[in-house]
Amino acid sequence: MRRWQDIRRLTGQLLRDVAADRPFTRPGDHGLLLVLLAPSALDTRVLAGAPAVWLTACLVVTVGVALRRAAPPVSLLAAALLALFLPWFGASAWPAVAAALLSWSAGRRVSRIRPAQLVFAGATVAGVLLVGAVAxxxxxxxxxxxxxxxxxxxxxxxxxxxxxxxxxxxGWEHAERLEWRQRFVAEQARHRERARIAQDIHDSLGHELSAMALLAGGLELSRELSAEHRSVVVQLRERCTLATERLHEAIGLLREDGGSAGPSLVPAHESIAGLVRRFERAATPVDFREEGAAPAAPEPGVPTLAGLAAYRVVQEALTNSAKHAPGAPVSVRVLHRPDETVVSVVNETPRRAGSRAATGSGAGLIGLDERVRLAGGMLRAGPRGNGFEVRARLPHIPSAPPPRAAA
Structure with a gap:
């Protein structure tokens, strides 16, 4: 009883699939059926001697064409049945051609091999029995x-x-996922760099606002101020304190990992020369040369935007050289012009054959490019001769950031 219910269920599903497919409503179905049946009209021997067999073969081809999309296994079964007409059609080629086309169509649509195995096995057994009976x-x-x-x-x-x-x-889906992941990694690197820039802003502006609040607090204690002036100084101190808190909250929104953007990338009062000396003590000697006068800072101890970006270029390039070309000679050139600062860091290939370079995601250069772009400059990183160069041009008076290069 249960097997009968399964058969009824499969039959109902097949009928619903056929009704949804609506066979012979497309011009292609009529064209394919005409191509497969036209040669049968030329086989006058079977048509005159065994018209019932001829009509049965035509019906099998029609069923195979009608169900090739809705029920590919049934279409494959129809193709296998066409081979059983060998005792009547003999050397006639049209049943074999129709069976081949229907089988190829079913192979393109049947993803499971089990139904095809059952069809081929059943057709083989039926063919052997048929030959034993009529041939x-x-x-x-x-x-x-x-x-x-x-x-x-x-x-x-x-x-x-x-x-x-x-x-x-x-493969195309995998390539699209890799491209999306690459864009995601690049965007995350830009966000991290923006968070570091926000940290630099917080460190500089927060220091100045705190100093203003302290000065206002000291002025508030002066006995020479009138009550009206003292009230204004109190408001100034409160506004400075409030501005510092608002700045801290706004920068916190830009940070990652629960509001921590990590330590500032620029140690207090460290120049590029100091960075190079610190790198030499920990890694490889560097050929460093700085020409020209650095742009004057707006306030003592407050680096310019171009100075921050130049420091980051040298820092990231030295880090990459130690990671990807350990032991290779490194040269750092910083040229201060009246209107811009040009930074160039070049590392050669490692001299020792045993030096093993590490692999990286490229996120550091992506973030570096974002910082240079926001400073109004341009960054170029790529092979140069037998090594690798990172070169940046940073204007002293930043203009609108240039458009980001297409990924």
Whole structure:
């Protein structure tokens, strides 16, 4: 009883799929059916001697064409049944051609191999029994070869074509995921660099606002101030304190990892020369040369935007050289012009064959490019001769940031 219910359920599902597919409503269905049945009209021998067999073969082809999309296994079964007409059609080629086309179409649509195995096994057994009943024993080999050539091989070719298309589609999806991941990593690096810039702003402006609040507090204690002036000084001190708190809150929104953007990338009062000396003590000697006068800072101890960006360029380039080219000679050039600062860091290939370079994601250069861009400058990083160069041009008076290069 349960098996009968399963058969009824599968039959109902098949009928619903066929109704949804609406066979022979597309011009392609009529064209394919015409191409497969037209040669049968030329086979006058079977048409005159066994019209019932001829009509049955035509009905099998029609069913195979009608169900090739909605029920590919049934279409494959129809193709396998066409090979059983060998005792009547003999050397006629049209049933074999129709079976091959239907098998190829089913191979492109059937993803599971189990139904195809059952169809081929059933058709083989039926063919052997049919030959034993209506033909001679020598026709058994011919029938099996016909089934293999017109059903198994075309189905295998269609299945291979389906798998190849699926692999190509999966490859494109994988490439799209990698591209999306690369864009995501680049955007995260830009966000981190913006958070570090925000930290630098917080350190500089927060220091100045705190100093203003302290000065206002000292002035508030002066006995020479009138009550009106003292009230203004109190308001100034309160506003400075409030501005410092608002600045801290705003910068906290830009930070990551629970409001911590990490330590500032620029140690207090450290110049590029000091950075190079610190790098030499920990890693490789550096050929450093700085020409020209650095742009004057607006306030003592407060670096300019170009100075911060130049420091970051040298810092990231030295870090990358130690990571990717350990032991290789490094040269740092800083040229201060009246209107811009040019920074160039070049590292050669490692001299020792055993030096092993580390791999990286490139996020550091992406973040560095974002900082240079926000400073109104341009960054170029790439091979130069036998090494690698990071070069930045930073205007002393930043203009609007140039558009970001397309990924």
């Amino acid at each position: 001679e024993a020598k026709d058994t080999l011919s029938l099996l070869m016909l089934q293999f050539a017109s059903c198994v091989l075309p189905w295998w070719a269609g299945n291979w074509r389906r798998q190849r298309a699926a692999l190509a589609h999966a």
